[in-house]
């Protein structure tokens with residue numbers, strides 16, 4: 523047989539995830555941390571990794587890490603679940619709460635992985651689009667949840683790619699509107715310094731997603747976690763890959779988490795640089811930057827300036843940003859991650875030159 527039958531039908535409209543991660547001198551496209559883990563911590567990591575038995579399966583649930591994270595958040599081990607990056611836990615959510623005959627409420631434009639996961643699992647998608655300034659249409663979301671047929675929803679705070687965060691009072695209204703499982707994706711919360719964690723004590727239908735990829739410089743290692751009720755996380759355990767979090771990553775993440783205060787200065791610098799980049803972007807003619815609580819800024823180019831062409835000119839000049847100009851609701855928009863100060867300055871200079 524020299525042919526193969528088609529893949530599952532729900533894949534037909536899905537494009538493989540492509541972050542367009544092209545090597546460049548200044549990599550500010552993927553919301554990574556510009557700085558790797560500090561040298562002294564890397565030394566400690568090397569010592570810990572040396573102790574790992576490569577021939578043995580890892581602790582499937584990474585209980586040492588769960589204990590560290592639980593203690594720091596005033597929770598029990600059973601209220602924490604680790605994943606191979608936040609991405610794995612997002613997929614697990616679609617597996618556990620989605621599926622045929624089930625419904626996901628999305629608030630686009632937002633992180634595209636949510637929609638993909640719903641499509642992959644044959645979950646129906648109800649879109650409640652954001653308003654032109656990317657704030658959530660709160661009344662529309664609450665009204666839709668109140669109909670009672672939404673199985674799960676994800677609200678991103680701060681939102682990717684727009685950068686704005688959600689109002690806590692609105693999250694509370696969502697949690698009370700129905701028994702829908704509500705995920706608050708706090709992948710970037712270290713840069714907004716806002717969390718809804720205190721609501722976990724009251725609402726069983728709340729889960730919070732976090733990651734080591736951004737503030738803690740571990741995008742290359744793949745480590746994310748959920749905070750939620752024991753009952754909800756028990757369902758996630760049924761669908762997760764048993765050994766998705768490998769022993770080396772567990773060792774690395776333990777050292778980083780135990781020393782997380784060392785990342786505080788870097789976070790502060792990113793927040794300060796975010797203010798500078800935002801002001802300088804808005805001072806440019808033909809550029810509208812959207813206020814951000816995260817480690818990136820979305821900006822729209824004015825009429826007569828083609829964002830796709832600007833993206834290419836920036837790349838030709840050695841600066842890689844993210845092009846969203848062909849995404850619905852993000853017409854003519856680019857997103858820049860906040861890098862080291864000299865990278866941000868170089869980006870601003872090259873952008874100025876490429877729209878002059």
Ligand code: PMP
Nearest residue numbers: 607608609633682709733735746
């Ligand atoms: N949520 C959001 C909003 C993100 O932007 C990302 C990273 N792109 C993730 C979750 C997942 O991050 P990771 O898999 O690296 O933990």
